[in-house]
Amino acid sequence: MSFHSSLKNVAWALLSTALAIAIWSAIIVIARPPEYVLPAPWDVIARTWSDRSALIENGAFTLSEILAGLVAGTVLAVPMGIAVVAVPLIERLFYPIVVAFNAIPKVALAPVFVVWFGYGYMPRVLLTASVAFFPVLISTISGLTAVDPDLLRLAAALRAKRSRIFVYVRLPQALPTIFAGIKVATSLAVIGSMIAEFIASDKGWGHMLVQASGNLDTTIMFAVLLVLALVASALFYTVAFLERFFISWHASQRAA
Amino acid sequence: MTQTAPATQASPEVGTPFIELRNASKTFNTTSGSVTAVEAATMSVRHGETLALLGPSGCGTSTLLMMIAGLLEPTSGEVLIEDREVRGVRPDLGLVFQRDLLVDWKTVLGNVLLPFDLTGEDRERRIPQAQALLERVGLKGFEQKRPYELSGGMRQRVAICRALIQNPNILLLDEPFAALDAFTREQMQLDVQRLSLDKPRTTILVTHEISEAVFMADKIAVMTARPGRIHTLIDVKLERPRDLGSRENPAFSGYVTQIHRLFAQLGVLHG
Numbered sequence: 001m002s003f004h005s006s007l008k009n010v011a012w013a014l015l016s017t018a019l020a021i022a023i024w025s026a027i028i029v030i031a032r033p034p035e036y037v038l039p040a041p042w043d044v045i046a047r048t049w050s051d052r053s054a055l056i057e058n059g060a061f062t063l064s065e066i067l068a069g070l071v072a073g074t075v076l077a078v079p080m081g082i083a084v085v086a087v088p089l090i091e092r093l094f095y096p097i098v099v100a101f102n103a104i105p106k107v108a109l110a111p112v113f114v115v116w117f118g119y120g121y122m123p124r125v126l127l128t129a130s131v132a133f134f135p136v137l138i139s140t141i142s143g144l145t146a147v148d149p150d151l152l153r154l155a156a157a158l159r160a161k162r163s164r165i166f167v168y169v170r171l172p173q174a175l176p177t178i179f180a181g182i183k184v185a186t187s188l189a190v191i192g193s194m195i196a197e198f199i200a201s202d203k204g205w206g207h208m209l210v211q212a213s214g215n216l217d218t219t220i221m222f223a224v225l226l227v228l229a230l231v232a233s234a235l236f237y238t239v240a241f242l243e244r245f246f247i248s249w250h251a252s253q254r255a256a
Numbered sequence: 257m258t259q260t261a262p263a264t265q266a267s268p269e270v271g272t273p274f275i276e277l278r279n280a281s282k283t284f285n286t287t288s289g290s291v292t293a294v295e296a297a298t299m300s301v302r303h304g305e306t307l308a309l310l311g312p313s314g315c316g317t318s319t320l321l322m323m324i325a326g327l328l329e330p331t332s333g334e335v336l337i338e339d340r341e342v343r344g345v346r347p348d349l350g351l352v353f354q355r356d357l358l359v360d361w362k363t364v365l366g367n368v369l370l371p372f373d374l375t376g377e378d379r380e381r382r383i384p385q386a387q388a389l390l391e392r393v394g395l396k397g398f399e400q401k402r403p404y405e406l407s408g409g410m411r412q413r414v415a416i417c418r419a420l421i422q423n424p425n426i427l428l429l430d431e432p433f434a435a436l437d438a439f440t441r442e443q444m445q446l447d448v449q450r451l452s453l454d455k456p457r458t459t460i461l462v463t464h465e466i467s468e469a470v471f472m473a474d475k476i477a478v479m480t481a482r483p484g485r486i487h488t489l490i491d492v493k494l495e496r497p498r499d500l501g502s503r504e505n506p507a508f509s510g511y512v513t514q515i516h517r518l519f520a521q522l523g524v525l526h527g
Contacts, residue, residue, distance in 0.1 A: 148355075148357060150353045150355065150357055151357045151359075153322075153327055153351070153353075154351055154353075154357060155374050156327055156345060157325055157326075157327060157345050157349050157351050158345075158371050158374045158375050159344075159345050159347065159375065160374035160375060161376070164373070164374050164375070164376060165374065168370065168373040168374055169359070169374075172359065172361040173359070173361075175361075247361070249360045249361045249402055249404075250360060250361075251360070251404070254404065
């Protein structure tokens with residue numbers, strides 16, 4: 001992507017943000033809702049600034065959970081996906097369990113994690129990781145298996161070892177799909193950390209939201225949502241940047 | 257996979273019987289019963305010759321090709337190369353399919369060298385050879401490009417270079433030009449012939465186009481479908497190397513007409 005076109009993208013992003021704030025402001029001015037229903041954008045921004053130290057302190061906590069969960073989930077899921085594809089026995093033994101586990105809404109695991117690990121940092125990372133794990137696993141498996149049969153024939157005609165076919169054909173071919181899975185996992189990790197903090201935390205943005213809800217302090221809730229949206233977007237773009245770096249050759253990265 | 261021959265093979269003598277099929281049949285068992293893809297194929301190709309397998313879709317040409325490659329075993333009968341039954345894949349084989357199968361994550365040069373990545377041989381040593389091959393097909397200067405920057409014809413040329421990088425004795429082409437436009441196709445037919453002058457090589461070409469078969473082949477196996485059978489073997493006695501003028505030769509049109517009539521008689525074509 002050229003500098004010019006990225007500048008253009010930023011301009012469009014700013015414009016759409018301005019539009020959203022304009023609509024929000026119009027609702028405030030015209031409908032005058034009570035503050036506990038819908039606070040004004042300027043009040044939210046003022047509150048974000050005045051409560052910045054609490055937001056940063058709790059945010060660092062939440063962000064570290066998201067990152068730890070995302071990294072742990074990915075680091076476990078990619079090798080597991082490789083193992084499932086490479087070793088038929090592993091597929092037969094574990095894949096049905098994995099599918100069943102995936103079918104469980106991960107929120108339902110939170111109370112169990114609380115019983116096992118208490119209210120500490122670990123159960124929250126674990127819940128986040130378990131949410132991030134599956135999209136990466138599924139995408140790794142589908143990426144590794146979706147290889148052109150003729151390309152495999154070509155490799156067979158070269159009498160290539162399975163391990164070499166894996167390294168030189170299957171893995172590079174799977175990378176775009178794996179990245180797509182990590183992108184989905186990034187969004188899900190944010191959700192995972194929020195749920196974990198709703199249920200089992202005395203810190204973090206999730207905890208702030210629960211507390212503010214009890215006090216009908218909608219303005220601080222909006223402030224949390226605002227910074228959460230910013231951080232989650234930044235995370236997403238970081239992954240997109242890594243993707244561009246690793247698979248610049250893929251069609252998805254080539255659009256002018 | 258069983259090893260049938262040493263990794264580097266001496267080139268067999270030109271003109272000696274090289275590939276032989278004796279009543280080779282292949283039946284696939286599917287959920288809806290068994291399907292005979294190839295029935296009792298018998299033929300012989302001398303080393304250095306080009307054989308075209310010509311027929312409508314579904315006449316077992318690709319199956320036949322895969323049996324010669326050693327990627328499929330005949331259900332009955334024999335496939336022999338140099339008087340030995342084919343067991344497993346030979347090391348001196350180049351394959352080109354209708355789709356070029358270039359990988360996007362490698363450069364043009366990297367794609368030509370992909371076979372060495374897959375076999376684990378020293379690829380660095382082969383770079384000059386790969387560059388020379390690319391130059392011969394008019395792709396000098398494109399070595400560091402990515403496949404998606406190339407046209408369909410250029411991509412297929414890279415695929416042919418990849419098939420030839422190991423200097424195989426046998427080149428198997430499965431409808432290699434079917435996806436290309438008519439001009440590119442004609443150019444590629446000339447290019448493949450030119451590349452075959454480097455070293456005597458037995459080429460087997462699957463095609464659905466009569467004039468392509470006549471232009472490229474020394475021998476044409478006219479095939480019919482359901483089950484796939486070799487109906488007739490036709491020797492093409494046109495001088496080599498063939499050039500643009502070959503198509504204007506009355507003998508060329510003679511072969512085309514002869515085969516066209518044959519397909520009409522066989523009911524493949526009807527008007």
